[in-house]
Amino acid sequence: MVSRSRSLLTAVAAFLLLVVLWELAKLVLPADGVTVGGTRLLPRTGDAAMPHVWTVLERLGTPEVAGAGSRTVGAAVASGALFTLGLALGGLVIGGVSGVLLALIMARFGLVQRAALPYVVASQTVPLIAVAPLVAGWGGKIHILGWAWQSWASVMVIAAYLAFFPVAVGMLRGLTSPAKADVELFRALAAGWWTTLLRLRLPASVPHVVPAVRLAAAAAVVGAIVAEISTGTRGGIGRLIISYAQAATGDPSQMYAAILGAAVLGLVAAAAVGLLDVGLKRYRGSVS
Template sequence: MAAFVLLVVVWELAKLVLPAGGLTIGDTRLLPRTDDGAMPHVWSVLAALGAPEVGGGAATRTVGGAVAQSALFTLVLSLGGLVIGGVLGIALALVMQRFRLVERAALPYVVASQTVPLIAIAPLVAGWGGKIAILGWAWQPWTSVMVISSYLSFFPIAVGMLRGLASPAKPDVELFHTLAAGWWTTLLRLRLPAAVPHLLPAVRLATAAAVVGAIVAEISTGTRGGIGRLIIEYAQSATGDPSRMYTAILGAAVLGLVAAGAVGLLDLVLRRYRGSVA
């Protein structure tokens, strides 16, 4: 809430202080435009939330209702992608910790996978997935969004989990070996509890990546129903008044906060393990 209030204050101060046409020296723009066509007032954006999305309809939904519905659609896909990426990342981290050869072989490829631009991957996933049909179930457009979201959330969880599994002190590991504890017992009693303080920040980072990945995937693949597609639709119609476009951007920001709050529940469940590093 404090961050939102600060953003509103900075936004309105920029409109008040900076020149409406921006500041350009030669071909370089140093300051952005601050007129109502580029930066509407905050109250104009809030007022647009209550306006009907389509004028003249008998039972049309409001802009705020459309933003909320689209944000909920993207939230479900983001959390689904987070779960898929998290399960795959944790599984790979367990295998890499168990077999050092797998870690040396797979970790460079895991890191390199994040250097591929997302906007280039999205059409490939949509194109390949569109040809998949299993037992009568056909690949849906929203499936591509969830897969791309899991692709971005997979990396931080895999790396954070691997670091956490390797975090126990050497004397602690040797003590378990002295007590004839096997790999599975050592994993459950020592490595997993010690990995929690490393895993939670990784999940928070993965949540933000999952939301961003879902929004970009919706834009790249043209998937309808999500907040990403709504931003494009409102931007195309924002010729004279961009307030409607900023309502969709506001919905995307709130979407990120809600997703982060959902991950905060995991923090509460695992609170007892947060001091394992110390």
């Protein structure tokens, strides 16, 4: 309980520090930024480029567009964030399950680990902006029992692509973390591979898997937002950022409100992993 409260206070303190640095930059730096020899070294800090934090927060309660009956910016951001969160969590589940299965296979067969692990690492060097159009193009050709591939499915697949790597690597590290003496003890007791997996390797992997899943959750959110922008999927926070950015010259606070919603979305996804941490807390430190 104490550690969880400390983590919450740390997160709040980090946010307040970011706010202070933002306002300090507006106060100290020139409004037109700093340019040396035609190269801009520091960004513009005027209200058209960096609105005050309180201006962004106030914008959340104003109508999205002028006119009666229009929803507020905050409502639009919340709706888009929930849509993106659903796709990101779906991608996290798909990527997480795939990563766990591959880690189990690699831990069981050394040949598979030596053959597959370099490709798993190399897969993360491919730019996401190049992967998104390929997934959307390939998915558009899929038709199963009358169901046509939707753009949101492409977003979920891309989110799973980013979530897969940290889970696979973290799980593999956890499965191979038990001390050699512990493994030898199970062998001396004539325990099979499955018994060793359930009684030794899986409990030992918990301290490695939970941080990996937390990282995967944040990566899935980033992947979902970028994929929404790349594939043109409507309804999510990514598309909302693009829509608001088109009017950023006249109302930059609206765009920053959407960006703030995306940041909060990442924190919510990472915090959701805390439920997994609570459920597996009994295994932490149970195996040296």
